[in-house]
Amino acid sequence: xxxxxxxxxxxxxxxxxxxxxxxxxxxxxxxxxxxxxxxxxxxxxxxxxxxxxxxxxxxxxxxxxxxxxxxxxxxxxxxxxxxxxxxxxxxxxxxxxxxxxxxxxxxxxxxxxxxxxxxxxxxxxxxxxxxxxxxxxxxxxxxxxxxxxxxxxxxxxxxxxxxxxxxxxxxxxxxxxxxxxxxxxxxxxxxxxxxxxxxxxxxxxxxxxxxxxxxxxxxxxxxxxxxxxxxxxxxxxxxxxxxxxxxxxxxxxxxxxxxxxxxxxxxxxxxxxxxxxxxxxxxxxxxxxxxxxxxxxxxxxxxxxxxxxxxxxxxxxxxxxxxxx
Amino acid sequence: xxxxxxxxxxxxxxxxxxxxxxxxxxxxxxxxxxxxxxxxxxxxxxxxxxxxxxxxxxxxxxxxxxxxxxxxxxxxxxxxxxxxxxxxxxxxxxxxxxxxxxxxxxxxxxxxxxxxxxxxxxxxxxxxxxxxxxxxxxxxxxxxxxxxxxxxxxxxxxxxxxxxxxxxxxxxxxxxxxxxxxxxxxxxxxxxxxxxxxxxxxxxxxxxxxxxxxxxxxxxxxxxxxxxxxxxxxxxxxxxxxxxxxxxxxxxxxxxxxxxxxxxxxxxxxxxxxxxxxxxxxxxxxxxxxxxxxxxxxxxxxxxxxxxxxxxxxxxxxx
Numbered sequence: 001x002x003x004x005x006x007x008x009x010x011x012x013x014x015x016x017x018x019x020x021x022x023x024x025x026x027x028x029x030x031x032x033x034x035x036x037x038x039x040x041x042x043x044x045x046x047x048x049x050x051x052x053x054x055x056x057x058x059x060x061x062x063x064x065x066x067x068x069x070x071x072x073x074x075x076x077x078x079x080x081x082x083x084x085x086x087x088x089x090x091x092x093x094x095x096x097x098x099x100x101x102x103x104x105x106x107x108x109x110x111x112x113x114x115x116x117x118x119x120x121x122x123x124x125x126x127x128x129x130x131x132x133x134x135x136x137x138x139x140x141x142x143x144x145x146x147x148x149x150x151x152x153x154x155x156x157x158x159x160x161x162x163x164x165x166x167x168x169x170x171x172x173x174x175x176x177x178x179x180x181x182x183x184x185x186x187x188x189x190x191x192x193x194x195x196x197x198x199x200x201x202x203x204x205x206x207x208x209x210x211x212x213x214x215x216x217x218x219x220x221x222x223x224x225x226x227x228x229x230x231x232x233x234x235x236x237x238x239x240x241x242x243x244x245x246x247x248x249x250x251x252x253x254x255x256x257x258x259x260x261x262x263x264x265x266x267x268x269x270x271x272x273x274x275x276x277x278x279x280x281x282x283x284x285x286x287x288x289x290x291x292x293x294x295x296x297x298x299x300x301x302x303x304x305x306x307x308x309x310x311x312x313x314x315x316x317x318x319x320x321x322x323x324x325x
Numbered sequence: 326x327x328x329x330x331x332x333x334x335x336x337x338x339x340x341x342x343x344x345x346x347x348x349x350x351x352x353x354x355x356x357x358x359x360x361x362x363x364x365x366x367x368x369x370x371x372x373x374x375x376x377x378x379x380x381x382x383x384x385x386x387x388x389x390x391x392x393x394x395x396x397x398x399x400x401x402x403x404x405x406x407x408x409x410x411x412x413x414x415x416x417x418x419x420x421x422x423x424x425x426x427x428x429x430x431x432x433x434x435x436x437x438x439x440x441x442x443x444x445x446x447x448x449x450x451x452x453x454x455x456x457x458x459x460x461x462x463x464x465x466x467x468x469x470x471x472x473x474x475x476x477x478x479x480x481x482x483x484x485x486x487x488x489x490x491x492x493x494x495x496x497x498x499x500x501x502x503x504x505x506x507x508x509x510x511x512x513x514x515x516x517x518x519x520x521x522x523x524x525x526x527x528x529x530x531x532x533x534x535x536x537x538x539x540x541x542x543x544x545x546x547x548x549x550x551x552x553x554x555x556x557x558x559x560x561x562x563x564x565x566x567x568x569x570x571x572x573x574x575x576x577x578x579x580x581x582x583x584x585x586x587x588x589x590x591x592x593x594x595x596x597x598x599x600x601x602x603x604x605x606x607x608x609x610x611x612x613x614x615x616x617x618x619x620x621x622x623x624x625x626x627x628x629x630x631x632x633x634x635x636x637x638x639x640x641x642x643x644x
Binding site for chain 2: 066
């Protein structure tokens with residue numbers, strides 16, 4: 001077991017899979033010579049050559065489509081979006097081609113492709129560079145969506161994503177790349193659609209993913225000091241969703257808070273809340289509470305940005321709200 | 326070109342024409358639904374281009390795709406069945422007219438979003454180069470696609486990375502009801518290649534042999550040097566944009582359509598085959614009858630095929 005950063009975990013996952021399978025390659029803006037805008041692909045070009053670590057022009061629609069075309073004929077591309085904000089330019093290719101071509105061809109076409117990169121806010125980048133598009137992708141049948149929170153999950157899920165024959169949207173976080181965590185030595189594969197309890201508790205279930213897990217764990221520590229035992233559940237994969245782990249936890253705690261960094265309207269948390277109320281209604285002793293990013297484009301000013309993104313304080317309040325204290 | 330090859334090209338053009346005429350009829354009878362874009366008038370482009378490449382070369386196109394999949398060699402029966410929305414269709418009834426596929430024959434699909442297939446074609450070219458293989462890709466699209474970013478991003482990547490892709494504009498002069506002159510700042514579309522320092526060709530898209538020649542040349546360039554080419558084939562559609570649209574109305578006159586029909590690519594080619602003594606009247610008649618029978622059989626097959634089972638709704642979403 002070694003302690004490594006989130007960034008290193010992703011780098012290891014790609015390197016191991018490229019080593020294992022010559023059909024795996026990495027493509028995106030600044031992934032090669034520059035070593036990755038966030039240094040996730042550091043050293044890969046030197047190790048695997050420019051044929052397999054491919055710098056692209058700034059043409060997200062074009063290179064996303066090239067990756068999809070390459071996947072259609074059997075290669076296994078990893079397409080890096082410098083940030084997922086720019087994936088909006090490639091949405092036609094991702095939604096209309098990557099997600100649907102298997103279905104539209106009656107199952108003839110395989111789509112072994114991963115689109116990965118950071119999503120959500122970093123620091124003071126303003127509205128166009130700070131947004132969570134998780135629900136946009138979760139809405140589309142044909143896509144898998146992963147949003148790991150810790151280095152172990154990042155590595156294990158990315159390796160699984162690369163080996164899978166379906167298109168995977170793999171959402172990371174700019175501010176989490178430096179987070180450290182223990183990663184088991186040797187082969188690590190985490191199955192799609194299997195969540196993990198990140199902290200056990202008995203009084204309230206708090207669901208979160210990606211970097212919000214860290215906000216929630218802070219909140220849970222604080223709640224513990226106040227005598228409240230929070231269980232923190234990380235679905236890890238947002239589509240498909242591990243309903244069972246959520247239901248099991250809510251049946252134990254009878255209360256639920258869902259925390260997401262993105263906007264509230266039609267957010268992933270809304271879907272999770274729906275599924276919990278549908279499948280565990282009788283277990284709930286209070287309405288589910290949601291903590292989300294505020295329903296505004298992200299402002300630049302530090303104090304305003306701080307007010308938009310969910311923090312431990314808001315999570316604590318929400319937990320107390322569902323506990324009626 | 327061998328006599329047999331010429332006759333096969335003629336047979337294919339005629340098969341497409343008769344197939345499409347029957348589609349129009351079946352659409353009228355509501356056996357075919359949705360959008361249905363006929364290839365009538367443009368047969369020389371698809372048939373000429375596909376005759377110029379190898380069976381293991383890739384072809385991909387837009388939604389006016391019936392002619393392309395037939396020219397790639399797919400049996401008309403499952404093609405018609407797909408249009409009927411039947412389980413025996415090439416896409417099991419899930420794609421319909423605009424989304425026909427035959428991966429075995431390297432027909433990589435009809436695609437419904439204008440220019441959406443152009444980056445995919447570029448990706449096939451990328452994969453060929455990555456694996457050091459020697460196939461080429463022909464990517465067909467209408468002149469309306471040339472204004473999309475996907476076209477420009479793809480051409481830049483293909484030239485930058487030296488990918489064996491032939492971009493084939495089927496310029497039928499109208500993007501739905503908008504003539505090229507009202508949509509494009511440049512009317513000579515092959516010139517778009519200049520921006521990417523790419524080889525360009527213009528060809529009479531009503532002349533199947535001319536199309537075949539120019540695509541052969543481009544295919545050799547792609548195979549041997551990894552150089553992409555942009556070809557503009559000037560053609561014309563004799564029917565409306567789709568079955569829901571009129572043949573002529575506000576956007577073009579009846580006279581214009583009638584005049585263009587004098588330049589029918591099939592009649593022109595047949596004349597040539599008669600003149601060159603490749604075909605006799607009797608042989609042509611025989612082909613006509615065989616093709617007619619093939620199309621009738623395709624309709625019968627589609628008619629008698631089962632609808633997709635409801636369980637199939639949830640199949641083929643994920644591997």
